[in-house]
Amino acid sequence: KISMFGAMADWMAVPLLRYDYGGAKLPRTGLSHPLIQPYGAYATRNGPPILIAIQNQREYLRFCNQVLEMPGLIEDPRFRDNPARCENVTQLKGIIDEHFQGMERDALIARLRESKIAFGEVNDVEKLSAHPALRRVETNTPGGLVSMVAPPACTDEKHDALGPVPALGEHSEAIRAEFS
Known part of the structure; x- marks a missing residue:
C-alpha cells in the first residue's frame, strides 16, 4: 500500500x-491546476489557506449551492462548465477569494466536509x-x-x-x- x-x-x-x-x-510556488477549476489554495479570514479541488460538474453544483451559497454562479455563462471556468479563471478566483476571505477557516472546513468537496489544509514546512x-x-x-x-x-x-x-x-x- x-x-x-x-x-x-x-x-x-x-x-x-x-x-x-x-x-x-523555501518560498511557495503555488497550488493550482491548468485544466480543472476551481482548484487551488484560497485564503480565509484567519489561518493558513485551504486547497480545494472541484473535479466535476456535480461537485461544482454542490460547491456553488452549499459552500459559496451562490447558486447564480451555476448558470453564469462564464462558469457554466469546466472549459468556461478555465477560460474565466481570474474572475472565478476573484469571486471565491472575496467570499472565502470573509469566512472563518473552521467554518469553511465544516462546509466543505458537509458538502463532500475535496479539500486540504495547506501547511508550511514547519507544520x-x-x-x-x-x-x-x-x-x-x-x-x-x-x-x-x-x-x-x-x-x-x-x-x-x-x-x-x-x-x-x-x-x-x-x-x-x-x-x-
Missing part, C-alpha cells in the same frame, strides 16, 4: 530537509515537520545520523531502513571502473 501523506511528504523532502537541517523555509502522520527513518551520513522522510510505499507496516549516504567521492573509482 502507499500512504498518500507519505507520498506528499516525500515530494516535500528537499524543502523539509532544508528546514530541518538548515532552518530555512509538516511536526505532523503526526509524518513517518521518518534514520540513516547514516558522513556527517552523522540524519532523520529522513520514510519512503511512501510500504508492506506489512514495516519499512526497509535506508542505506548509508556515501561520502563525496566514496564510490567514484568503482563507478568509473564500471563504465570504462
